[in-house]
Amino acid sequence: MNPVIVRNVKIGEGIPKICVPVAGTTEKEILTQAEELSGLPVDIVEWRADWFTDVFVFERVNEVLVKLRKAAGDLPLLFTFRTAMEGGEKAVAAADYTELVIRAVRTGLIDLVDIEFFTVGEDMEKCLETAHKADVKVIASSHDFQGTPSKEDMISRLRRMQEAGADILKLAVMPRSRRDVLALLDATQEMVTRYADRPVITMSMGGTGLISRLCGEEFGSSVTFGAAKQASAPGQIPVLELEPILKTIHENIHTK
Structure with missing residues (x-):
C-alpha cells in the first residue's frame, strides 16, 4: 500500500492517525x-x-476557513460537509453539494476533502480533477446509518x-449486531490485503462498533x-482515551 x-x-502507515472533528454552529464555537485542540494528540x-x-453562504465559509487554517497550524485540515442522507446535519441538493466541495477546494486553505461518493455521482470525476489540481487529497466516502451491507457489498x-x-x-456502517462488526472488520482486512493500493478508513458506528475504531492497525483502517468535546458521529470517544489505546495496541501487536 502507498501511504x-x-x-x-x-x-496508511503505522498507528492509525487520529482525526478530530470541529463541529460548531457559529464561527465563535x-x-x-479549534483552539481547544492545542496540546491534544491530534493528527488531522x-x-x-x-x-x-x-454554510450555504460561501463568503462566510471562506472567512471561517481562513481562521481555521491559522488555528490548525501545521496540522492537515480536512473539509467535510456530511449530508443528511449520510448522517449529517443538513439536507442539500447533489448539485449544490458538488459546488460547495469544489469551492472549498479552490480556496487553497484545505489539505483534504471528504466527498460522498454516491452523493456526487457522475460529478466525482470533476471533483477529483479540481481537487488534484489544487493539491488537495480526496477521501471518497460512503456512510450507511441504516445497517451493515454484506461483506461483498462493502x-x-x-x-x-x-x-x-x-x-x-472511507466506509462507515451501522451495526445491528456483533456479527455486523465482524463483517466490517473482515471486509476491511480483505480489501486491504487483496485489492487496496492506497489508504482505507473503515468503522462500525455506535457503541457496538467501538472496537472497530481501536483495532484499525490490525485490520487495515488507517484513520480513526x-x-x-463534541462528537460528530456515534461511537467516537475522547482523544485522550483513544491515543493510549492505539499506542498500546501498536507496541504489542507483533509481540511474540
Whole structure:
C-alpha cells in the first residue's frame, strides 16, 4: 500500500492517525473548538461544515476557513460537509453539494476533502480533477446509518472508490449486531490485503462498533475519529482515551 502524505502526516502507515472533528454552529464555537485542540494528540483536524449555520453562504465559509487554517497550524485540515442522507446535519441538493466541495477546494486553505461518493455521482470525476489540481487529497466516502451491507457489498463500494481515483477510501456502517462488526472488520482486512493500493478508513458506528475504531492497525483502517468535546458521529470517544489505546495496541501487536 502507498501511504498518503499530508503536511508530514503519513496516512496508511503505522498507528492509525487520529482525526478530530470541529463541529460548531457559529464561527465563535468553531474557532473555540479549534483552539481547544492545542496540546491534544491530534493528527488531522476535520471541519464538519454541515454543522455551521451559514454554510450555504460561501463568503462566510471562506472567512471561517481562513481562521481555521491559522488555528490548525501545521496540522492537515480536512473539509467535510456530511449530508443528511449520510448522517449529517443538513439536507442539500447533489448539485449544490458538488459546488460547495469544489469551492472549498479552490480556496487553497484545505489539505483534504471528504466527498460522498454516491452523493456526487457522475460529478466525482470533476471533483477529483479540481481537487488534484489544487493539491488537495480526496477521501471518497460512503456512510450507511441504516445497517451493515454484506461483506461483498462493502468491498465493492471501496473498490469503486479506488477505481474512480480517490486518494483515500472511507466506509462507515451501522451495526445491528456483533456479527455486523465482524463483517466490517473482515471486509476491511480483505480489501486491504487483496485489492487496496492506497489508504482505507473503515468503522462500525455506535457503541457496538467501538472496537472497530481501536483495532484499525490490525485490520487495515488507517484513520480513526476521536472527540475533543463534541462528537460528530456515534461511537467516537475522547482523544485522550483513544491515543493510549492505539499506542498500546501498536507496541504489542507483533509481540511474540
